[in-house]
Amino acid sequence: MSAPPTPVPLTPGWPHCGHGADPAHDPIGCRGVHTPGSTACLAHLADADRAAHLAGLTSGSDVDLRGTPLTRSLLNQVLDAVRDPATGNPHFGSAYFAEATFRENVRFNGARFTGPAWFHGARFTGQARFREVQFHDAVWFTEAQFSKSVWFSGTRFMKDAWFDGTRFVEDAAFDMAQFTEDAHFDRAEFSGPAGFRETRFSENAWFSEAEFAVNTATACGVTVGGVARWSDCVTNR
Structure with missing residues (x-):
């Protein structure tokens, strides 16, 4: 039989x-x-053209990097271009990172997203830090893959947050994160330790068909203000 x-x-x-x-x-x-x-x-822009484009960005600018391969150096240039001089932290308007590839360790720590943020299908090959990020609008990490550890510790999700089908290969930390509206983790895969210590879900938290590695999920002090649905979750042994 021939190969497909x-x-x-x-x-x-x-x-x-x-x-x-x-x-x-x-x-x-x-x-x-x-x-x-x-x-x-x-x-893949020429250096001068890239510098000119980045110079046109300011704090609160919309950024469209769908499908773009991003090294740590290039991402840092983008973060610097939208950095708020008053706070010293990056400030995005709408952010389009769908299917982008983050090829090294990345740090979004302290960033603020005042428009919707799309990370659907993004690939993070190194560690990803989203500590104390503020998502003021909806955010999508659906079908994204984190190949190394990821931290959302202390992050505030002020609108719906979507992690449906997201794959976490190593540690995933949501400790002390706050979800003001619905949090969606349906079909998410947690292959390494998953931390939800003192995480606050003010509305609904959906984990239908989520998959957790055995003895690796920590959820001490979780607060859920709405419905928490864990139907058909799978724990690997």
């Missing part, structure tokens, strides 16, 4: 960079969204 054909990757739903495309092996190439005024993504 290799699946053809789907073309992104946005105008994409295409850097490195090869008709035989990689017909799509880089999936990063076009930087305004260019056909390249931020990662």
Whole structure:
């Protein structure tokens, strides 16, 4: 029996960079969204063009980096471009990071997102720190993958937060996080320790069909103001 054909990757739903495309092996190439005024993504812009684009960002700017491969250095340049001089912390308006790839350890600590934040399908290959971040609008981490440890300790989710289908390969810390509206963790996979110490869910918390590694979930002092649904959760042994 012949081997099944290799699946053809789907073309992104946005105008994409295409850097490195090869008709035989990689017909799509880089999936990063076009930087305004260019056909390249931020990662593949010429240095002068990248510097000019970043110089046009200010505290509270909207950022669109869908599908973009982000090194720690490039992400830090973006964080610096939107840094609020009054607080010293990054301040995003709407943030589009869907399907972006974060290739090294990243730190969003203390950042503020005043518009919706999309991290749907993003890939974090290094550690990810979102400590004490403020999400003022809805945030989506659906189908994202964290290959190393991730921290959301002390983070405030002021609108709905979506982690449906998110995969946490190592530690996932939500200790002392606050969810003001609904929190969605349906079908999330926690392969390493999951920490929810003193986490506060003011409304509903959904964990239907979530999967936890055995003896690794800590939920001391959790507060739930609405419905907590844990139906069909799986604990691996």
